[in-house]
Amino acid sequence: MVIHHFLTKKVILLIFALTLFAVVAACGGSDQAVRQVEVIKEVPVEKIVIKEVIKEVPVEKIVKQEVIKEVPVEKQVILEVIKEVPVEVIKEVTVEKIVEVQIAPSVKDKREIVFGGLNWDSALVQNGVARYIVEHGYGYPTSQIEGPTLPLFQGLRKGDVDITMEIWLPNQDAAWNEAVKAGEVIPVGKSLEDNWQSSFLVPGYLQDANPELDSIEDLKTDKFNSLFEQDGGKAVLLGCIAGWGCRTMQDGSPDTGVGQIVGMGLEDHVVLRDPGTSGALAAAIEGAFAKEEPILFYYWGPTALAHKLDMRDLEQPDPSECADNSPVHGCAFPAAEIMIAMNTELVADAPELITFFKNWDWSAGNQLAAEGWYSENKTA
Structure with missing residues (x-):
């Protein structure tokens, strides 16, 4: 019992001593650093190179030869035997044909062709x-x-003029019909197309400022008549040039009719003024437009001036309301028929010109382009 107690006590002391030793050892080793070193060792690597060897292999070329064998062809000749048959000639007839040839005259024999130089651009x-x-x-x-319409037309009738490029109908209806009936002139083609003319035009800016001014009847009222230049208490109408066919349509004549002024009842409200020349007429119109002044005027188209300016037509009686659709009886101008006229003597002297003028084609586009060029170059 005592021994057992003693052994037990020794064991306890031994355990205590071991524990104390372990604690001291742990505390003493805390100041030492533990270093881990990584060692990298180079290991030789074996490099394997694979070489591709291309070996030329001879190729055998095979040529195929085509053997053409000549085959003898047998040529066969067929002889055609023509049998001669006697033909009996009953009657031998000789026909003689006479051909009449018209020889054109040489250049030196061709006579001069005289044109009527009407005094307006178209x-x-x-x-x-x-x-x-x-x-x-x-x-x-x-x-x-050169000259105005009526004298040149008389020259055409007499043969002093051979060709006139613009005969405006109905402006010259009476004289034209008389000359054709007398066998003095003939129509040989159509002239200026897409045409128009009016005796009662006003500027667009004037009508815009006075929207109710849209008819010749308005010229009979003081409100609108007084807008225009006055002469003797009447509005001035810048009209056709004396000697032009349209002038007769405006102021009339004993042989044709009373004219537009009287026929429309405007003789107490409008006075006709002759501008003298087509150039003066155009200049007066352009001057008024430039200053935006009121102006009552006659003009026609297609013309470069009418194409450029805003001209507006006052309403007038329709041509169908007048005898023969003629404005000389007091109505508006209808679309004109503009003829190319030739003196009949030229028919025998230059017959080939008839075909030429019959094929004449002069559109509004042609006229505007040509007149534009002419206006820029006529004084050059």
């Missing part, structure tokens, strides 16, 4: 084009006599 432009073709295309020398 006629002068057409004259220039036609004369160039007649001279260079047909070999005829040409000339031109």
